[in-house]
Amino acid sequence: MEIGTYVLVAIVVMVLIFVKMTIVIIPQSETKIIERLGRYYATLKPGINIIIPFIDHAKEIVAMKNGRYVYTNTIDLREQVYDFDRQNVITKDNIQMQINALLYFQIVDPFKAVYEINNLPNAIEKLTQTTLRNIIGEMELDQTLTSRDTINTKLRGVLDDATNKWGIKVNRVELQDITPPQSVLQAMEKQMQAERNKRAAILTSEGNKQSQILQSEGDKAAIINKAEAAKQQAILNAEGEAQARIRKAEAEAIAIGKITEAVGxxxxxxxxxxxxxxxxxxxxxxxxxxxxxxxxxxxxxxxxxxxxxxxxxxxxx
Structure with missing residues (x-):
């Protein structure tokens, strides 16, 4: 009787294990690639899925977690970010500097992400590094420091085309830091200081120029006003003298008339x-x-x- 109980318990446990291995629950935004006897069988959707134990199994892939490569049979369909280490790049004018990039991507085709590439994170990292070197190599230092949006756009376009066959969608690429050598930074600081001094000198000379122009215009206006005043004064004096002579002549004419009346x-x-x-x-x-x-x-x-x-x-x- 005891042996029968043990057998029954063992059968129940095996059934539970079999059921557990048969039922696969997939969380939202995740999936698994199922292979049956070594061949692709299905891509599981979120929710409850049924598989055949020991015949079906989930395909393992390489993923990046906490900065390390790990093997997992779960594929995350959410947008992911890779923070690559600093790398040395050389500009068109032979300036070596360090660049740190961030890559935002999303797996849109799990089948391609599993079967078209062996190590997806490593492939994306190496492709990003080589593409970034090529883009920076076509630009000079000043253009590199002032054209982050251009670099991001070019890098995203190249990566999106290259990773399309891997089932990857590159959403955006961001350059965190662009660090030139210390000697270049010192030269840039001196150049910026010289530019500031130049602008200050230009502004000072422009101010002096405007001041002299305004002063000369003021002197010109003062001379014109004085000349107009002298002219008006001369006109008024002449008119006054003319009026005085006219009045004097009129007075003398009146006097002569009176004298004529008096003397006959x-x-x-x-x-x-x-x-x-x-x-x-x-x-x-x-x-x-x-x-x-x-x-x-x-x-x-x-x-x-x-x-x-x-x-x-x-x-x-």
Missing amino acids: KSTNPANYLLAQKYIQMLNEVASGDKTKTVFLPYESSNLMGSIGGIKELFKGE
Whole structure:
């Protein structure tokens, strides 16, 4: 009776083991490649799958985990990232520097990823390194440091085409670090300092130039304003003198008219005015410096005639 119990327990255990080996549960975003008697049989989908134990088995592949190559029979269909070690590259102008790259890819065809390449992570790493060397070798140092997007685009295009037959989709490639030699860094720093000094000198000279231009324009405007002011002053002075002469002439005309009315038509008013001016001049000469001798050439007959005219004027009054 005890032997029968042991046999029954053994049969139950074997059935459970057989059932466990028959049922394969695949998590979401993962898959397995099943081979039957050494040949490809099926690609398992997420969920519950049934296989034949000891006849069907999952194909093992090489994967990268924690920076190491490991064998596993589960294929991860999610996007993965490979952080490659620094590698030395040489630019077109023979400058050696170190570059660290990140590769984002995704397995889209598990069958090709298993059967078209032996060591997928190693193949991707070596292809990335050689492609990156070729791209950097076609560019000079300055272009390399300022064209990361161009390098990423070219590298992704080449890797995507090359890995297509492996069932891989390269989504993007990023350059983490580009490290030139220390001597090149020092030279670049000196060059940048020289460029800054150059820009500062240019800005200073431009400022001085603009200052001189503004100052000359200000001087020009001041000269023009002074000339305009002098011109307006001269015009106003001339107009004032003209108005004064006109008013004086008008006043003299009025005076002559009054004198004519006073002396009458029988007497010439010009004689009166001439005599008046003459007497006024003699008075000014007489009141001048007594030490000087003044000779006054004149015609006594004209003077006496004027005085006579004044006498007649007084008689008329």
